[in-house]
Every structure is written in C-alpha cells, then in structure tokens.
Amino acid sequence: MISDVLKTVFLAIGIGFIVELLNQWLDTPFLHDFFKNNLVTILVALLAINATTMGIVLTKIRDIMDKSNDSQLFDATRKHMLISIKEQITLIILSIVILSIKSSSVITSTENLPLLLNASICAIFTYALMILYDTAKSVLVIVDFNHKHD
Numbered sequence: 001m002i003s004d005v006l007k008t009v010f011l012a013i014g015i016g017f018i019v020e021l022l023n024q025w026l027d028t029p030f031l032h033d034f035f036k037n038n039l040v041t042i043l044v045a046l047l048a049i050n051a052t053t054m055g056i057v058l059t060k061i062r063d064i065m066d067k068s069n070d071s072q073l074f075d076a077t078r079k080h081m082l083i084s085i086k087e088q089i090t091l092i093i094l095s096i097v098i099l100s101i102k103s104s105s106v107i108t109s110t111e112n113l114p115l116l117l118n119a120s121i122c123a124i125f126t127y128a129l130m131i132l133y134d135t136a137k138s139v140l141v142i143v144d145f146n147h148k149h150d
Contacts (some may be wrong), residue, residue, distance in 0.1 A: 001083060002015075008130055020115060023122075026044025026146045035121050039095050046128050050135045054081050057135075060142045077138070086129055095124050 015132045058081070061074045099106055102117045 001079065005083065005087070008127060012123040012127035012130060013119070015126045016121070017119040018127070019122040020119040023118070031122070032118060035125065039099065039121065039125060040092060042125070043088065043092045043095055044132075045129055046132055047085070047092065050084065050088065050132060053135050053139060054084070057081075057138050057142050064142075083130070084135065088128065088131060091124050091128055095121065096123070123136060 019031070058078070061077065065074060098117050098120055102121075103113070107113050107117065
C-alpha cells in the first residue's frame with residue numbers, strides 16, 4: 001500500500017513540475033489564478049464525490065460479502081479506501097497551507113521557491129485527479145465482479 005502511495009506521489013510531483021514549467025514557458029497567469037481561486041473548493045468537491053462513490057461501492061461489497069459468507073474478502077479494498085480519504089484530507093490541508101504562504105514576500109523573494117510551490121499545487125491537483133480515477137475504477141471492478149459471480 002505504501003509503495004502505491006509513493007508511486008502516486010512521485011508521478012503527481014513529476015506531472016506537477018512539467019505542468020508548471022510549461023505554464024512558465026507560456027507565461028500565462030491562468031493556472032495560478034485558477035488554483036488560487038478554486039483549488040480548495042475543487043478538492044472538497046472531489047472528496048465529497050469520492051466519499052459518496054465509496055459508499056455505493058461499500059454497499060455492493062457488503063452484498064457480495066454476505067452472499068459469499070467471507071467477511072475478509074475485501075479487507076484490502078477497505079484499507080485502500082480509508083487511505084484514499086486520508087490522502088484527500090491531506091491534499092486539502094496542504095493546498096490551504098501552500099496557497100496561504102505562496103504570496104508571502106519572503107517566499108516570492110526566494111529564488112526557485114515560487115516554482116516549487118506552484119509545482120506542488122499542480123501536483124496536488126494531479127494527485128486528486130488520480131484518486132478520482134482510482135475511485136471510478138473501483139466502481140467498474142465491482143460491476144465486473146458482480147457479473148462474474150452472480
């Protein structure tokens with residue numbers, strides 16, 4: 001589980017830096033303004049969507065477990081879902097902290113620190129989208145599981 005989280009973190013950081021470098025090369029304030037005004041709201045909305053989706057998935061998992069009489073059938077799945085919620089809450093907190101300190105005169109006057117913070121914000125958004133993708137995949141896995149075993 002930890003290795004999956006680390007892979008996702010490093011992939012999101014890599015994508016975040018690429019997006020930020022591209023944003024600087026294009027010399028556009030759009031992405032920074034967009035994240036400044038919307039990132040926390042988007043992250044909270046994604047958390048709500050994912051939590052609702054997980055509730056639906058867990059209901060279906062409970063049905064499958066009841067039919068199979070195996071209460072440990074989806075233990076790993078439940079652990080991953082809990083980790084996902086913790087990741088999303090962490091992303092919300094990190095985005096609030098980074099967006100709060102990003103405009104500080106100490107930060108803006110330190111060479112390369114704005115680049116690091118902007119890339120981190122892009123990475124947070126990327127990470128949140130990756131979690132959304134994983135949650136959407138879980139619905140498909142449950143649907144496929146249901147078709148195979150009913």
